[in-house]
Amino acid sequence: MNQNADIQKILIREALIVTLDPEDRILPAGNILIENGRITAIGEIPPDVAASCDRVIDGTGRLALPGLVNAHTHSPLSVVHGAFDLLNHRASMWLFQAYTANRTPREVYISTMLNCIEMLLTGTTATLDHFPEQSFGPDDVEAVVSAYRDSGMRAQVALRIFDGEYNDILPPDGRLPRKLKADVERLNPYAPRSVAELHDLCTDSIERWHGDSGRIGVGPAPSNPIRCSDELLEMCVKFVDRYGVGVHCHLLETEVQTQIAQKLYGTTTVRHLDDLGLLTSNLSCAHTIWVDHTDIELMADRGTSVVHNPESNLLSASGLAPIAEMLELGISVGLGSDGSCSSGDQSIHRAMKLATAIHRVGKSDRSKWVSTRQALHMATSGGAAAMHAKDKLGALSVGQSADLVLYDLSKPWWTPMNNPIYQFVQSETGAGTDTVIIDGRVIVENGEITAFDVDPILEEAGALVPAMKERNRDLFDLVEQVAATVW
Structure with missing residues (x-):
């Protein structure tokens, strides 16, 4: 994508x-005026202003909405769609590694671009990428930032860091057979790194890449608090104070993580994060399933946001997040797809619909149900809050970034038009995505990506998994043995 090209003055009509x-x-039947990457007018546009536009897009038969925000994904897992089934969280976490470890920067770039392709073609314009799956270096960060730059997407690259063990994915008793334990120690893709090393890596990444292209942010992202020392978590607070960046983490995805936290802290993870000064509006937490009412009240009071991942949570049998209670108490909730191997896709449309359905089961009081309108706000402004960008994203209003999508209303699921919001959440799958505009640039036209050449990316991505299986043969053997043990 040519980032030096002039941003056009665009008018979307009717x-x-x-x-x-x-x-x-x-x-x-409204109009949207876009100038310098921002929305400058909505509604009636004077004829002389319309005549001065570089481009006029006919919006007849199109629905205009803010771009969707995927507030929790893992781009390295884009090539692992449908690689396995019937695995719990522990087992799948080990298998992830075999598919993603030891990649070259080029392979990092390709897997990120593949993730972008799927998101763009289903109306997602911004994403929070918890990257990567294991140890990484400056070249890997440069590769993922380059991919987001070239794709035209808006992104927050959340650097996944940890200096402790992944005890929550070991067998329930914490023990492995002696031979297997020795092999894990030899090949362990989850080997921790020092706080000093991670501090230098995050500092370099933020100073080099945060704010790249005006669309890409970079910040620290503890893998999970229980996998991190207090020193590392306090380091994240210092990054917020110094650079004003957001912090992202997995939080209480599984029940065993609550048990480990009680042993570590003598209290809940949420209360411990608050004691460290990390539980603020700068923090967004993916999953957040195993929390109690007091935790939820505390998160609401501190302005911490949550990212709901309904597909992956259900498929891994991790649990059901108390989303209705969170919304009732005023927590900002976004939506995420999680990694493609966990959910099967990168479609926020599926997450929206599922978010309305699963929180109604067994509840006779309909006032406690998650509404369609709430799900749509979760997919837009809720995600924007998680990305620390609510002042820029999540609505079509004057002054907001021009990140929007036009959907084709000639598709059968739009006939007849009964209610645009209800039909968008319950009927649109993303297949109706016609035009995608990000930062005032047209990225998708007539349902096809025009900002970059898709075919070479797909060709390279198709060869990535066979290469991983050959390169990581020993690791595949190891993680399959470990997965069988932790199952």
Whole structure:
């Protein structure tokens, strides 16, 4: 993508606009003016202003909405769609490694671009990428940033760091057979690194890449608090104070993590994070399933956001997050796809629909259900909050970044038009994505990516897993043995 190209002055005419602005306006046939990557007007546009535009897009028969935000993904796992089934969280965490360890920077770039392709073609314009799956270096960070730059997407690269053991994915008794334990110690892709090393790596990455292209952020992302020392978590607080970056982490995805936390801290993980000064509006937490009412109240009071991952949580049998209670107490909740091997896809449309369905089961009080409108806000403004970008994203209003999507209303699931919000969440799959604009640049036109050449990326991505299976043969053998033990 040519980042030096002038950003066009664009007019979208006569679209059905769902603004999701503070007034929740819906304009049956409205106009959107885009200048310098921002929305500068919505509604009536004077003829002389319209005539001065570089490009006019006919919005007739199109629905305009803010771009969706995938607030928790793992780009290295983009090539692991459908690689396994019937695995719990422990077992799948080991298998992830065999597919992702020991990649070259080029392979990091390709897997990130593949993730971007799937997101762009289903209307996602921004993402929070918890990257990578194991140890990494400056070249890997440069590769993932380059991919987001070339794709045209908006992204927060959340550097996944840890200096402790992954005890939550060992067998319940913490023991492995002696021979297997020795092999794990020899090949362990989850080998911890020192706080000093991680500090230098994060500092270098933030100073080099945070703010790249005006669309890409970089910040620290503890893998999971129980896998990190207090020193490392306090280091993240210092990064927030110094650079103003956001922090992201997995939080209480499985029940065993609550048990480990009680042994480590003598309290819950949420309360421990608060004691360290990390539980603030700068923190976003993926999953957040095994929390109690007091935890939720504390997170709401501190302004910490949550990212709900309904597909992966259900498929791994990790549990059901108390999302309705979080929303009722005022927590900002976003949506994530998680890695493609955990959910099967990168579609926030699926996550939206599932978020409305699973939180209704067994609840006779309909006022406690997650509504369609709430799910749509989770997929937009909720994700923007998780990315520390609510002032830029999540609504179509004057001053917001021009990140928006036009959907084709001629698709059968839009006929007849009954309610644009309900149909968007419950019926649209992303297949109706027609035009994607990010930062005032057209990235997708007529349902096809025009910002970069997709075919070479797909060709390289197709060869990535066979290469991993050959290169990581010993690791595949090891993790299959470990997975069988932890199952």
